[in-house]
Amino acid sequence: MLSAIDKSIIRKLQEDIPLTPRPYKSMAEEIGITEEELLSKVEELQNNGALRRIGGILNHREAGFEANAMVVWMISEDNVQKLGEIMASFKEVTHCYERPISGKWPYNIFTMVHGQNKKQCETIIKKISDTIKICDYKILYSTKELKKSSMKYFE
Structure with missing residues (x-):
């Protein structure tokens, strides 16, 4: 209790x-x-497991980051851990997740990249791609922010 x-x-x-x-x-x-x-x-x-983590939510647009891109990558299973850690180490990457491959969607690593504009995002993404030596990816730009809130307990 x-x-x-x-x-x-x-x-x-x-x-x-x-x-x-x-x-x-x-x-x-x-x-x-x-x-x-x-x-x-x-x-x-x-x-005791009542609190798993403390996280912050940055309003990236107010902080001057007008562009954010979800980059989906096709990474071989044997390289997921190693390359995922490298991608996550870039300061511009705020999220890096492994997701199961599903049907016609062959991408298994998702990274969120924030930049001041699309060109800056693309420069960062190219740098990540060159570093991990993977060029099989797609860039999905956000067009609208629909929700930015966390669960609230004991209100």
Whole structure:
């Protein structure tokens, strides 16, 4: 069972992260505990499986990244792990997933690349392609953002 303080921490972690040098200290103060207590409780929640991860959502358009491209790659099964790690290491890649091949869709690695414009995305994608020596890919540009939110618990 989660305690009232556990639920308060989870609610707080679902909000925007304060833009301060010590965001967890600010969160802790709002909850009424110390930063050390908050961090200890977060570790405890992770260890007991109640909290899997803490992630941030960047509004990339507001940050100056007008283009984002989902790049789908055909990678041989024996190279998925190695090449996936290389692709994920590019700072411009925010997501890198392996997906099962399905029917007429032979692509099994998906990377999301963000850039200030399409040309910059394509330059990054070419650099990734040259690095991993794979040229069998397709670029799918986003045309509209339909949703950018996470699940909320204990509201």
